[in-house]
Amino acid sequence: MVKDLQEKWDKVENKTTVVAYGVGGIVLIWFSSTLVTALNGIPLLPKFMELVGLGYTSWFIYRYLLFKSSREELVKDVDELKKKITGEM
Numbered sequence: 001m002v003k004d005l006q007e008k009w010d011k012v013e014n015k016t017t018v019v020a021y022g023v024g025g026i027v028l029i030w031f032s033s034t035l036v037t038a039l040n041g042i043p044l045l046p047k048f049m050e051l052v053g054l055g056y057t058s059w060f061i062y063r064y065l066l067f068k069s070s071r072e073e074l075v076k077d078v079d080e081l082k083k084k085i086t087g088e089m
Contacts, residue, residue, distance in 0.1 A: 064074040
């Protein structure tokens with residue numbers, strides 16, 4: 001696995017950009033963690049966000065998991081997304 005990563009790193013032409021994106025990603029994760037911690041301190045907001053999450057989860061189950069045709073549609077959409085990400089289209 002290390003050799004594979006080393007080979008991929010050697011193939012990268014613009015290493016500075018890759019490092020900058022990596023550092024930017026770490027900073028973004030840190031910032032979002034700080035933001036969530038600050039929002040948790042606001043009274044009633046965490047419970048409201050839990051209700052929003054519960055509502056979205058309920059909708060997702062109803063929309064994609066309850067009926068066979070919907071599950072097939074979800075599988076098709078996920079497969080298309082995987083192909084776009086891997087570049088197999």
